[in-house]
Amino acid sequence: MSATAEMLGHATAVLALDRSRALDARAATLMPDGIGAYSQHRAPHPLYLTRAEGARLYDVDGNGYVDFMLGAGPAILGHRHPAVLEAVQTALMSGLPNIAVTETQIELAALVTKLVPGMERVRFVPTGTEAVQAVIKLARRATGRKLIAKFEGAYHGQAENVCVSVAVPASARGPIASPNRVPYHCALPDELAALTLVLPFNDLEATRALIEKHANDLALVLVEPMLGFAGAIPAEHEFLRGLREVTARHGVLLAFDEVITGFRVALGGGQAHYGVTPDLTVLGKAVGGGMPLSAFGGRADLMDWLSAEHHPDDYVFQSGTFSAFPMSLAAGLATLRLLEATRALPDMLALGERARAGLRRIVAELGIAADVTGLGSLFHLHFTGEKVRSGREAQDADHARSCALHEALLAHGMYFYVGRLGFLSAAHTAADIDAMLAATRSVLAET
Numbered sequence: 486m487s488a489t490a491e492m493l494g495h496a497t498a499v500l501a502l503d504r505s506r507a508l509d510a511r512a513a514t515l516m517p518d519g520i521g522a523y524s525q526h527r528a529p530h531p532l533y534l535t536r537a538e539g540a541r542l543y544d545v546d547g548n549g550y551v552d553f554m555l556g557a558g559p560a561i562l563g564h565r566h567p568a569v570l571e572a573v574q575t576a577l578m579s580g581l582p583n584i585a586v587t588e589t590q591i592e593l594a595a596l597v598t599k600l601v602p603g604m605e606r607v608r609f610v611p612t613g614t615e616a617v618q619a620v621i622k623l624a625r626r627a628t629g630r631k632l633i634a635k636f637e638g639a640y641h642g643q644a645e646n647v648c649v650s651v652a653v654p655a656s657a658r659g660p661i662a663s664p665n666r667v668p669y670h671c672a673l674p675d676e677l678a679a680l681t682l683v684l685p686f687n688d689l690e691a692t693r694a695l696i697e698k699h700a701n702d703l704a705l706v707l708v709e710p711m712l713g714f715a716g717a718i719p720a721e722h723e724f725l726r727g728l729r730e731v732t733a734r735h736g737v738l739l740a741f742d743e744v745i746t747g748f749r750v751a752l753g754g755g756q757a758h759y760g761v762t763p764d765l766t767v768l769g770k771a772v773g774g775g776m777p778l779s780a781f782g783g784r785a786d787l788m789d790w791l792s793a794e795h796h797p798d799d800y801v802f803q804s805g806t807f808s809a810f811p812m813s814l815a816a817g818l819a820t821l822r823l824l825e826a827t828r829a830l831p832d833m834l835a836l837g838e839r840a841r842a843g844l845r846r847i848v849a850e851l852g853i854a855a856d857v858t859g860l861g862s863l864f865h866l867h868f869t870g871e872k873v874r875s876g877r878e879a880q881d882a883d884h885a886r887s888c889a890l891h892e893a894l895l896a897h898g899m900y901f902y903v904g905r906l907g908f909l910s911a912a913h914t915a916a917d918i919d920a921m922l923a924a925t926r927s928v929l930a931e932t
C-alpha cells in the first residue's frame with residue numbers, strides 16, 4: 486500500500502466500491518451504459534463521487550483519491566479553489582441570467598487577449614465543440630473555401646465534421662502520406678467526410694504536399710499543438726513552424742485548438758511555448774477554471790466577420806443561449822488572474838517535469854519498453870519500444886496496458902482518466918507526484 490493510499494484511508498489495496506457498483510446497476514436501467522455522457526465512462530463502472538477538494542476526490546464508499554483527471558482538465562487550480570468559489574458565488578448571488586452583459590466579460594476578454602499571442606479579439610461559448618465549429622464557420626466565410634483539414638489522431642469535439650480519424654484501426658488507416666478519412670463512431674455521410682481532409686501529424690513533408698495539393702479549396706487547418714487525448718504527443722517545433730509557413734503562403738487559415746494546452750503548457754498556451762502564432766485559436770477547459778466555458782479568437786480582421794455592424798449583409802452568425810454565461814466568466818477571470826499573478830503555473834510545470842522524469846526512471850529501472858510524453862502540466866506513458874510522434878504510433882503501443890495501469894492505480898488512491906493523459910493542478914504537491922510514482926512502480930513491478 487502506498488503512503489498516499491494510507492493517508493487517504495485506504496485500508497487495503499483492494500477497494501470497497503459496493504455503493505458505486507449498486508448505483509451503477511440502477512443507472513444502467515435509465516441511461517445508455519448508465520452514464521450521462523461518454524466522458525463519464527470508466528471500466529468496470531464509474532465511481533460515484535461525493536465531493537472534491539484541492540487535488541482530492543472522495544467517493545460514496547468513503548474512498549479518497551489524488552485526482553490526475555481533473556474533469557479532463559478544467560480544474561487547473563484544483564477543486565474548490567477559494568478565489569474561484571468566491572467569484573462563482575458572487576455571480577450566482579447577483580441573480581443575473583444568461584445573456585446578461587457584465588463588466589466581468591470585458592475583464593476576461595482583456596486578460597485572454599493579453600495572455601494568448603494570437604488572440605486579438607475573442608468570443609465566448611460554453612464548450613470546445615462549439616468554439617471549434619465557430620472557427621470553421623468563420624474560416625469558410627473569410628476564405629470563400631469549403632474544405633477543412635485536421636490531423637489524424639486529433640480530437641476537436643463532438644461535431645460530425647471533426648469526428649473523423651480521431652482513432653483509426655490499423656487496417657483502415659491508409660498510407661501515411663495520405664491518411665484515409667475514417668468516421669469516429671458515427672455514421673458520417675460521405676458528402677460530409679469529403680469536406681474534411683486528414684493530415685499526418687508531425688510529418689511536415691507529407692502535410693505540406695497535401696496542403697499544396699488542396700490549397701485552392703482549403704479554408705482552414707486545425708491543429709492541436711500537442712495531441713491531447715491521443716496521449717499527450719507534442720508537435721515538433723519544425724513541424725509547427727513549417728505548417729505556419731505553408732498555410733500562410735497559400736492563404737489557408739491556421740487554427741490552434743488549445744482546449745487542452747491553453748494555460749497548461751505556458752500562460753500563452755502552445756503558441757507561446759512554440760513561438761508560432763496561428764490566425765485563430767480555440768480555448769476551453771482551463772479558461773473556465775472548472776465551469777463550462779470555452780473561447781475562440783484570433784486576428785482582428787478575421788474576427789470582424791462576426792460583426793453585424795461591419796458586415797451587415799454577410800456577417801457570420803455566432804450566438805448561443807448559454808454563451809458567455811456569467812458564472813463561467815467569473816470563474817474564468819478568477820482563475821486566469823491567479824495564474825497570471827502567482828507562481829502557480831511555473832510550479833505546475835516543474836511538477837509535470839517531475840512526473841515525466843520519474844516515470845522515465847521507473848520504466849528504465851524495471852526494463853519496460855515505454856515512451857513518456859507530454860508538456861507542461863500534462864503527461865502520459867505509452868508502452869512501446871518506439872518514440873511516439875503521432876496518433877498512429879500511440880495506437881500501435883499497448884493501450885490495454887495503459888488502461889490496466891490506470892485501473893490498478895485506483896486501489897492505490899490514484900484517479901486517472903483511464904488510458905488517457907494525466908493532468909496536474911496548482912493543488913498537486915511534489916508529495917502527490919512522488920506517491921503516484923511509487924504506486925506506478927509497484928503496479929508495474931507486479932504486472
Ligand SMILES: Cc1ncc(COP(=O)(O)O)c(C=O)c1O
Nearest residue numbers: 612613614640641642713744745
Ligand atoms: C483538443 C480538444 N478540442 C476540443 C474539445 C471539445 O471540447 P468540449 O468537450 O468542451 O466540447 C476537446 C475536449 O476534450 C479537446 O480535447
